[in-house]
Each structure stands twice: as structure tokens, then as C-alpha cells.
Amino acid sequence: MKQIISILFIAAILYSCGNSNQSNPVERATQIKAAIKPGTVAATASGYTMNAKINGSNWVASSMMPPDAAGRIVGYYKNDYIGLSYSKTDMVVGKKIIISDDNAVDLMLNDGCLYINPKGAIEITKVDDNAAEGKFFFTNVCNNTKKEVKITDGFFRILLIKN
Structure with a gap:
């Protein structure tokens, strides 16, 4: 008992x-x-990561799509995302990629805008056997309101898949 x-x-x-x-x-x-969105991996301090300022406010990706799967460098935070152009041949330190209508970025913010007329640049700052890093900035214009959105102080790190 x-x-x-x-x-x-x-x-x-x-x-x-x-x-x-x-x-x-x-x-x-x-x-x-x-x-975390399906098909993505969690963003971490030592792995995949993306952050920027959107009109001066901090934005930090909670997950990212591996670029070999997406063909782009894409970071997600809630329903927002930033997508940058990606090519393995561009992953060279010092390479500058000009953002334009021909080499566009994807920007989706929870504000009902379709963003057009991108202008800015991506610069590859570090590449080693395991990862590539870069910085970016750009502006877009909302097609409805013509309001400009500024993305500044952007940074990304992607992990490289070894063939």
C-alpha cells in the first residue's frame, strides 16, 4: 500500500x-x-542566414530555401520573403551583380504591393569550400501606390553543396 x-x-x-x-x-x-516553410531549412547564425533593413526596420529570415533547389537565394520571415539571383558561377569573391529588370529580385511583403522597377546590387564577399556570403541593397516601387521601399544593409550566407 x-x-x-x-x-x-x-x-x-x-x-x-x-x-x-x-x-x-x-x-x-x-x-x-x-x-519554417516547406522545403526550407531553419536560418541559423552559423548556417543559412539572411538579414536586412526594410525601410530602416530590421528583417531577419527565419528560414531559407537552399539555392540549388530554388535557383535563387531566398529568405523567409512569416509571409514576407526576399529572393536574390543565384548562379554557382557568380559565387566569386568581389563579384558584383547589378539588380535591374533583367536581373530582378523578389520582394514579397504583407502589404498588397507588387514590387517593380528594382535597382541595386549584390556583392559576393566570401566564398570557401562550405559557404558563400554576400551583401545586398536595392529599392523597389509598389505598382499600386508608387511608394518606394528601400532594402539596405542586406547580408546572406548560403551553404554550398559539394559535387
Whole structure:
């Protein structure tokens, strides 16, 4: 009988600890997974990453699409995304890629605008056996309102797939 009471007591303690306001690992993993778009990988400080300022406000990708799968360098945050041109042959330190209508960027913000008339540049700043990094800036114009959006202080890191 003492054994049964002890087991029930321990079970009650474990149950109350498990139902506390502390986030358990399974719930946290589910929250993280929900923030990541299908086919993407989580953005991390040492892996895939993209960040920029959009009209002066910080924007940090929570996930990225591997460029070999997308053919672009794409970072996502909630429903927003930034997509940059990508070619393995462009991954050379010092390479500058001019952004224009012919070499466009993708910008999707949760504001109902279709962004047109891009102007800016991408510069590759580091390439090694494992990753490539670059910086970027550009402006776009909303086709409806003609309001300009400025993307500044952009940075990305992609991991390179070895063939």
C-alpha cells in the first residue's frame, strides 16, 4: 500500500511539472517547425542566414530555401520573403551583380504591393569550400501606390553543396 501511495505521489509531481507554464521541448520544436516553410531549412547564425533593413526596420529570415533547389537565394520571415539571383558561377569573391529588370529580385511583403522597377546590387564577399556570403541593397516601387521601399544593409550566407 505504501508503494502505491508513493507511486501516485511521484506521478502527481511529474504530472504537475509537465503541465507547468514552462515550454517543453516537443512544443518548442512544433513552434519552430511551424515557422519554417516547406522545403526550407531553419536560418541559423552559423548556417543559412539572411538579414536586412526594410525601410530602416530590421528583417531577419527565419528560414531559407537552399539555392540549388530554388535557383535563387531566398529568405523567409512569416509571409514576407526576399529572393536574390543565384548562379554557382557568380559565387566569386568581389563579384558584383547589378539588380535591374533583367536581373530582378523578389520582394514579397504583407502589404498588397507588387514590387517593380528594382535597382541595386549584390556583392559576393566570401566564398570557401562550405559557404558563400554576400551583401545586398536595392529599392523597389509598389505598382499600386508608387511608394518606394528601400532594402539596405542586406547580408546572406548560403551553404554550398559539394559535387
